[in-house]
Amino acid sequence: MKAAIIGASGYTGGELIRLMQSHPHVTIDVATSRQLAGRPVTSQHPHLKGFCNLTFENPDISALDTDIAFLAVPHTAAMAYVPDLLEQGIKIIDLSADYRLPKAVFEEVYGTPHTAWKDIPYGLCELHRDACKNAPFVSNPGCFPTGATLAAAPLAEKAHTVIYDSKTGVSGAGDSPSATTHFPNVGDNFTAYKLTSHRHLAEMRQELVHLGSPARCYFTPHLLPVNRGILTTAHILLDEPIEQKEVEKLYQDYYKNEPFVRYQRPSLNSVRGSNFCDLMVEASENRVVAVSVIDNLVKGASGQAIQNMNLMCGWDETTGLMTPGMLP
Numbered sequence: 001m002k003a004a005i006i007g008a009s010g011y012t013g014g015e016l017i018r019l020m021q022s023h024p025h026v027t028i029d030v031a032t033s034r035q036l037a038g039r040p041v042t043s044q045h046p047h048l049k050g051f052c053n054l055t056f057e058n059p060d061i062s063a064l065d066t067d068i069a070f071l072a073v074p075h076t077a078a079m080a081y082v083p084d085l086l087e088q089g090i091k092i093i094d095l096s097a098d099y100r101l102p103k104a105v106f107e108e109v110y111g112t113p114h115t116a117w118k119d120i121p122y123g124l125c126e127l128h129r130d131a132c133k134n135a136p137f138v139s140n141p142g143c144f145p146t147g148a149t150l151a152a153a154p155l156a157e158k159a160h161t162v163i164y165d166s167k168t169g170v171s172g173a174g175d176s177p178s179a180t181t182h183f184p185n186v187g188d189n190f191t192a193y194k195l196t197s198h199r200h201l202a203e204m205r206q207e208l209v210h211l212g213s214p215a216r217c218y219f220t221p222h223l224l225p226v227n228r229g230i231l232t233t234a235h236i237l238l239d240e241p242i243e244q245k246e247v248e249k250l251y252q253d254y255y256k257n258e259p260f261v262r263y264q265r266p267s268l269n270s271v272r273g274s275n276f277c278d279l280m281v282e283a284s285e286n287r288v289v290a291v292s293v294i295d296n297l298v299k300g301a302s303g304q305a306i307q308n309m310n311l312m313c314g315w316d317e318t319t320g321l322m323t324p325g326m327l328p
């Protein structure tokens with residue numbers, strides 16, 4: 001199959017091209033960038049030299065010759081392309097936030113009208129696998145909600161409160177320089193931001209409801225001076241105490257058939273560059289602390305997008321994705 005990456009000059013676009021080198025059934029033949037049109041993809045992504053001979057282009061999206069389109073563009077930009085892509089019968093995986101929430105919730109959280117809303121599967125593969133299988137259009141989850149939801153899912157039904165405390169690498173902010181990503185502000189530093197109001201909270205709450213959880217849910221993100229990775233500490237508060245052995249078994253059973261979830265001590269090093277989510281739990285009285293790690297650009301974005309593509313196309317879910325992380 002042929003794939004187009006809309007927004008190929010960005011971090012997730014570049015990561016889609018890198019990961020797709022290992023995919024046996026897909027060739028990328030369109031890589032878009034409005035600003036870099038006419039320049040080689042390797043001028044922006046030098047690590048792809050020798051692997052990608054494409055030139056960035058700015059094509060007419062209503063006349064794309066491709067089978068699958070990945071929308072790796074900022075939120076609110078993706079919705080502008082969806083009607084044309086659907087019209088042409090092209091499968092779509094949207095990495096932006098445009099289709100992750102019901103219309104009214106999206107409009108409230110993102111403060112803008114949705115001009116092309118559709119109810120499509122939320123592509124957190126471990127929880128929505130059946131809905132994604134053979135779907136023509138899937139919404140890829142946010143990076144924080146991916147790691148956080150996987151950390152809480154096995155206990156969601158038993159929890160009355162879930163507090164997610166996440167630390168992210170800087171690539172989560174995308175390729176455009178800003179004061180937030182400016183080296184002296186990030187390096188040798190550590191900050192919390194959007195303490196109570198991050199836009200991913202709505203997705204996290206939505207997934208707890210999907211899991212049948214009555215829990216209240218809170219979230220605070222922090223910015224780590226690393227490029228990739230998200231570590232989430234989920235404090236899961238229960239009505240009754242739970243034993244360590246019981247909670248460990250619950251997590252191991254819940255994820256025993258999941259190819260990309262591993263029960264082991266979480267460390268950013270172990271998942272960097274890979275599609276794995278590593279997690280572990282510890283119980284104390286009425287509280288369980290679950291810690292998860294993912295690479296925000298892989299399981300948190302482009303890797304999960306390929307996992308979704310595999311489900312949508314009827315291929316083995318792990319196709320092209322079974323590579324380990326990079327330690328150290």
Ligand SMILES: NC(=O)C1=CN([C@@H]2O[C@H](COP(=O)(O)OP(=O)(O)OC[C@H]3O[C@@H](n4cnc5c(N)ncnc54)[C@H](OP(=O)(O)O)[C@@H]3O)[C@@H](O)[C@H]2O)C=CC1
Nearest residue numbers: 007009010011012034035072074075077096172174175301
């Ligand atoms: N970075 C991360 O860890 C994660 C990101 N995401 C989401 O994935 C999407 C992409 O993120 P990321 O790669 O980090 O972003 P970047 O800012 O690094 O890249 C954005 C890309 O989109 C293109 N673009 C921007 N505006 C438009 C537009 N209106 N129409 C077409 N192309 C456009 C840019 O190129 P040009 O302007 O030249 O066209 C560029 O190629 C975002 O929605 C982001 O929120 C999701 C999970 C994790």
Ligand SMILES: CC(=O)N[C@@H](CCC(=O)OP(=O)(O)O)C(=O)O
Nearest residue numbers: 097141142143168169170172173
């Ligand atoms: C460091 C940083 O700024 N991170 C981003 C997460 C970006 C992201 O990937 O959000 P989506 O998945 O919704 O696109 C943030 O906090 O908004």
